[in-house]
Amino acid sequence: MAVDITKFRAAAGRKKKKLTLFLEKFDQLVPPGLHKMVAKADAEVWQEINCTECANCCKTMTPIFTPSDVKRIAGHLEMSVPDFKKKYLKVEDETGSVVIKSQPCPFLKRNKCSIYDVRPADCAQFPHHHKKPFDDYNETFRNNLIHCPATLLLVEKLEKTITSEFEF
Numbered sequence: 001m002a003v004d005i006t007k008f009r010a011a012a013g014r015k016k017k018k019l020t021l022f023l024e025k026f027d028q029l030v031p032p033g034l035h036k037m038v039a040k041a042d043a044e045v046w047q048e049i050n051c052t053e054c055a056n057c058c059k060t061m062t063p064i065f066t067p068s069d070v071k072r073i074a075g076h077l078e079m080s081v082p083d084f085k086k087k088y089l090k091v092e093d094e095t096g097s098v099v100i101k102s103q104p105c106p107f108l109k110r111n112k113c114s115i116y117d118v119r120p121a122d123c124a125q126f127p128h129h130h131k132k133p134f135d136d137y138n139e140t141f142r143n144n145l146i147h148c149p150a151t152l153l154l155v156e157k158l159e160k161t162i163t164s165e166f167e168f
Contacts, residue, residue, distance in 0.1 A: 003054040003149050012146045015156070020142050022159045026135035031166050034134055041157035042129045049150040055111040059104040060147050063122035064097045065089060076118040127151045 074084035107115045127148045131137045144151040
């Protein structure tokens with residue numbers, strides 16, 4: 001299904017507070033079988049969402065580049081590491097993380113990653129639905145609600161399942 005980014009952003013804005021409160025409950029209580037519920041909901045999400053029709057993460061976020069990411073991507077682009085860093089990267093003052101200088105990502109071409117095979121590990125792992133235990137990554141999912149339609153849909157599905165099956 002194609003993702004309408006304008007509609008997604010509006011929906012995410014409306015739903016963020018409610019879904020954030022839902023996710024925060026995992027800090028106090030984790031329903032039994034959460035891992036299985038996440039796996040089921042995640043499988044359903046990917047039947048409905050196609051990242052290459054969205055690419056909102058590449059338009060609104062930046063991955064953290066590890067030293068091995070930098071070396072691999074610079075080599076792929078036939079650039080020296082210092083030249084690659086100078087052209088594309090900066091160090092965040094607050095965190096010290098190495099990130100892209102500008103948004104959207106300069107490697108995004110027609111909603112596709114032009115360095116997909118060598119993309120940063122952070123990109124390859126996004127939207128992090130596979131991280132375990134799920135409840136240890138509440139902050140990640142709260143932050144991604146407004147950036148990723150798949151995360152918004154996953155949390156909506158979990159909220160519906162859990163609130164219908166448990167006193168939560």
